[in-house]
Amino acid sequence: MILPVYVYGHPVLRKESEEIDEDYEGLEKLIDDMWQTMYHTDGIGLAAPQIGKNIRLMVIDATPMAEEFPELENFKKVLINPIITEFGDDSCNESEGCLSLPGIREEVKRPKKITIEYENENFELVEEVLEGFAARVVQHEYDHVEGKLFVDHISSLKKRLIKGKLNAISKGKVDVSYRIKTA
Structure with a gap:
């Protein structure tokens, strides 16, 4: 079933998430x-x-991004209870967008390399070192389970410049092809 996407302004996006186990109902x-x-x-x-x-x-x-970023070849995963255990020293800026912030793209500085531990859909423990865009994608999604959004990583000046767009999103005044849920 296709579910609505909760957008900027909804409190659920700002709460740190809880761990689950294999008994989580309907997982x-x-x-x-x-x-x-x-x-x-x-x-x-x-x-x-x-x-x-x-x-x-x-x-x-x-x-789908593997042609541009080869490290994303066959990069399809379910991550349960992820914990980033190490961040690399080198960082880079890349443009990011988010389904919960439709119509907004900003440059975000993130480490190029991370080490992450998580359980897969069979609750087997996995530890991986990810680099490049693979590390960025995981960090972006990881922010969500930590109660953060990519706009938390941009300067206060850039935040002020997009304040009107953020307010519009929080009121549901955004044109998207999917159902959204506001606060």
Whole structure:
């Protein structure tokens, strides 16, 4: 089922998410619904807070960007209870957008390399070192389970410049091809 995407201004996006275990009711269906919602919205990642669930769960399929970023070849994952255990020293700026902030794109500085631990959909523990755009995509979705948005990483001047757009999004005054949920 395609779910509505919660947008800027909704309090669920600002809460730190809770860990879950294999007994979480309806998890398999929830993951399937998240995939459907992400593909319907043309996203490459979706975190549970974006569909109103404050749990540490995210789905990512960044393979459509593999031509431009080879590290994204077959980069399709379910990440449960993710924890970034290490951030690399080198950073870079790249433009980011978000389904919860439709119509806004900004340059965001993030580490080029991370180490992350998570459980896959079978609750097997995985530890990975990710680099390049793969690290960026995971950090972006990880922010959601931490109660953060990519606009938290931009300067106060840039935030002031997009304040009108942010206010419009929080009131649902945005033209998107998917259902949204405001506060």
